[in-house]
Amino acid sequence: MNILGLSRFQFAMTxxxxxxxxxxxxxxxxxxxxMxxxxxxxxxxxxxxxARFWGKIFLLSFAVGVVTGIIQEFQFGMNWSNYSRFMGDIFGAPLAIEALLAFFLESVFIGAWMFTWNRFKPGIxxxxMWLTCLGSILSAIWILAANSFMQHPTGFEIDTKTGHVRLxxxxxxxxxxxLWRQFPHVLFAAVLTGAMVILGMAAFGLLHKKTQSSESDRVFYTKSVRFSAVVALIGAILSIYAGDLQTQFVVHDQPMKFAATEALYKDSGDPASWSVISLINEKDKTSHGIEVPYMLSLLTYHQTTGSVKGMNTINKELHAKYDSKFGKDMNYYVPVNVLFWSFRFMAAVGFAAALVSILALWGTRKNKNTLYKTKWLLWIIGVCTFLPFIGNTGGxxxxxxxxxxWLVYGMLTIADGVSPTATVPSLFFTNLVYFLLFLVIGAVMITYSRRVLYQGPDGDGKIPARKGSLISDVESEQSKLANRSVSLA
Known part of the structure; x- marks a missing residue:
């Protein structure tokens, strides 16, 4: 409950x-x-x-993303003003280009796509939508360019008068x-996320009673399942491959991060064993787990030999490098439990998504399309709608x-980036407000997505009311009155 802790929690939450x-x-x-x-x-x-049906879900996600992004940007001035002053010259350029070029492109053509279905030829x-997609991808590049500088500073110099970085x-x-190792991983994970959401929602659509009695709806959702399963499988494979490329860079650039994802306090042997699960004591700097021989060497170096530095060794190296600037009291150990399990959840999501996609393709094969009858598999696929969000958060x-x-690796610590004017009461209040606001926004997103799904591809926008409910009774009376009016006319 101090300024630093509340500021970090707020930024993490948003x-x-x-x-x-x-x-x-x-x-x-x-x-x-x-499509x-x-x-x-x-x-x-x-x-x-x-395209028209799943485009509705895309529009909902875009709207919520814009709102939450605006809230997030406010914090740079409110809670992290020292960071903004230190890095403004670097951070400002990518964000300005993102807003003026990428977001502008995305916003203009999403409007054109929404309101011009019958005004242009299908190809145009x-x-x-392709230009909208391009704008969203360009936005990701510029945001990640700013984030990548914080991970691996390049293209800067220190202003001798202010001590701030200058482009x-x-x-x-x-x-x-x-950037170019992080971006492909993020992009392919995004492809996986979009496809898995369509796959899971289509599975819930097949479970709905209305779909069971409608041949056209069943064909629609089955086609959506098959399409999204192909895209999800491609996205999962490419995500795993891109994640491996990014890991190879992290091994050398941020060895403490890599060692923490493997819970290595001491240097590994040669060859290095990989821990499937581990009991980690961050206070005593120890870990004990189930290990697979040779596997860590294979994952790290793509060969059966090679050792990996442990966090204790890396901590000594960082102290030798930075003590003259930041003092001997710095703690360079990262949150090991969080990183260890986040990495495993993230990796598990990729492999699980690939497996679920294969099962969906098998269940919808042309010579024996039985998925809509296999309720247990539909439930598994439906629950997997939420898998990518777990994986993305872990990443x-x-x-x-x-x-x-570090806020900026080797240059600015997290503690030094906090706003000097921030107070505990104001941070506690804004944390509470943002948390409640996100609950409302999330509930609205889920409610409207569910409404779109249950109305079906040919629906009128209404969720069928239960018999005997107040809505059902009112609609029944309205129907009777309308019929009497027609008779009188």
């Missing part, structure tokens, strides 16, 4: 909630663009229906090796907490 919707909107935009493009070339009306209308070479910032925690104790 960023995690915002990051629910950023990958979702990117992935859904790509899926909808592909509409297939319609343009194949003239199959069901793909047009799919599909192009609007020296814009292209070095944009060419940051951290974010690894990226940000693995940088501890």
């Amino acid at each position: 960023t995690i909630f915002h990051f629910f919707y950023v990958p979702l909107s990117i992935g859904l935009a790509l899926c909808v663009a592909v 509409e493009t297939i319609y343009v070339f194949k003239k199959d009306e069901i793909y047009l229906k799919m 209308h599909a192009m609007f 020296r070479n814009f292209w070095d910032v944009l060419g940051n090796p951290q 974010w925690l690894i990226t940000e907490l693995g940088r501890y104790p």
Whole structure:
């Protein structure tokens, strides 16, 4: 309950909630663009229906993402003003370009796509969604460019008068090796997220009683399942591959982060064993777990030999490097339990998504399409709607907490970035307000998504009321009055 702790909690809360919707909107935009493009070339009306239907979920995610993003940006001035002063010259350029170029592109063409279904040729209308998708991807690049500087500073110099960083070479910032290893992983995870949400919601659609009695709805949701399963499988494979490439960079650039994801306090042997699970005591700096021989060497170096430095050794190296600037009291150990389990949950999500996608494809194969009858599998697929959000959150925690104790790696600590004017009462109040606001926004998102799903691809926007309910009785009386009016006329 101090200023630093409350500021960190607020930023974590707002960023995690915002990051629910950023990958979702990117992935859904790509899926909808592909659906509409297939319609343009194949003239199959069901793909047009799919693009329009799943486009509604995309619009909801985009709207919520914009709102939560605005809230997040307020914090740079409110809670992290020292950080903003220190890094404003670097941070400002990518964010300005993101707002003026990428977000502008995204916002303009999402409006054009929404309101011009019957005003342009199908190919031109599909192009609007591709441009919207491009804008969202460009937004991700510019945001990650700023974040990558915090992980691996490049293209800067120190202003001797202020002690702040100053942009020296814009292209070095944009060419940051951290950026081009982080971006593919984020992009493919976004593709996986959008596809898994469509896959899971389509499975719930097949479970709905209305779908069971409607052949057209069953065909629609089955087609959506098959399409999204293909995209999710591709996204899962590419996410795992891109994650491996990013890990190879982290091994050398941020060894403390990598050692924490494996709960290695002491240097490993050669070859290195990988811990499947581990009991970690952060106070005593010990860990004990179930190990698989050779596996860590394979994951780290792609060979059966090679040792990995432990956190104790890395801590000594960091003290030798930074004690002259930051003092001997610095704690360079990261939150090991969080990173260890976040990494495993993130990896498990990728493999689970691939497995679920294969099962969905098997259940919808042409010669034996039985998925809509297999309720237990539909429930599993439906629950997996939420898997990517767990994986994305785990990845974010690894990226940000693995940088501890730095805001800007090796240059600015988290404690030094807090606003000097922030107070405990104001932070406690805003934390509470934001938490309640996010609960409301999340509930609205889920409610409207559920409404869209249950109205079906040919629905009128209303969720059928239960018999005997007040809504059902009112609608019945309204129907009777309307019939009497027609008779009198």
